[in-house]
Amino acid sequence: MKKILSLTVNGDTYEVAVSPWKTLLDVLRDDLGLMGTKRGCGIGTCGVCTVIIDGKAILSCLTLALECEGRSITTIEGISSEGSLHPVQKSFIENGAIQCGYCSPGIIMTAKALLDENPRPSDDEIKEALAGTFCRCTGHVKIMEAVKKAAQPAGEGESHAPGK
Ligand code: FES
Ligand code: FES
Numbered sequence: 001m002k003k004i005l006s007l008t009v010n011g012d013t014y015e016v017a018v019s020p021w022k023t024l025l026d027v028l029r030d031d032l033g034l035m036g037t038k039r040g041c042g043i044g045t046c047g048v049c050t051v052i053i054d055g056k057a058i059l060s061c062l063t064l065a066l067e068c069e070g071r072s073i074t075t076i077e078g079i080s081s082e083g084s085l086h087p088v089q090k091s092f093i094e095n096g097a098i099q100c101g102y103c104s105p106g107i108i109m110t111a112k113a114l115l116d117e118n119p120r121p122s123d124d125e126i127k128e129a130l131a132g133t134f135c136r137c138t139g140h141v142k143i144m145e146a147v148k149k150a151a152q153p154a155g156e157g158e159s160h161a162p163g164k
Pocket of ligand 1: 038039040041042043044045046047048049050059060061062
């Protein structure tokens, strides 16, 4: 039996009827049409489905939609503002960290959650945060570079604007 849920995604509230076993990933893509969050392994090993819930990077394929009522969900669609890309998105483009792009939303959301909490992470902290993500194309070197550049202080590169 379906339950009516009220979900807050990217600042907007949606009422959706969901089955108890439906994942947040499926609701985002199939019910809300937010296709930026990707579907990959479905078992928590690739990271492409990562969204931010209450400030933390969360795998939406392992999260039931029912658990998300009353929480603040941010997807890749919610981090740019007024046509302007988020600094992490810009850094990924500028540093060649995107090839096919399938992993990019999940990794960018993971990096954003890290930088919001820790604006100047060490290399080891970046590696630890990105450990659950997987990119088949770039070999991760340019992704590391892009996250480091996004974290640089203003004046040395693109500053990271926390919050949005
Ligand atoms: S689809 Fe969620 S971790 Fe792979
Ligand atoms: S850019 Fe293709 S999987 Fe990462």
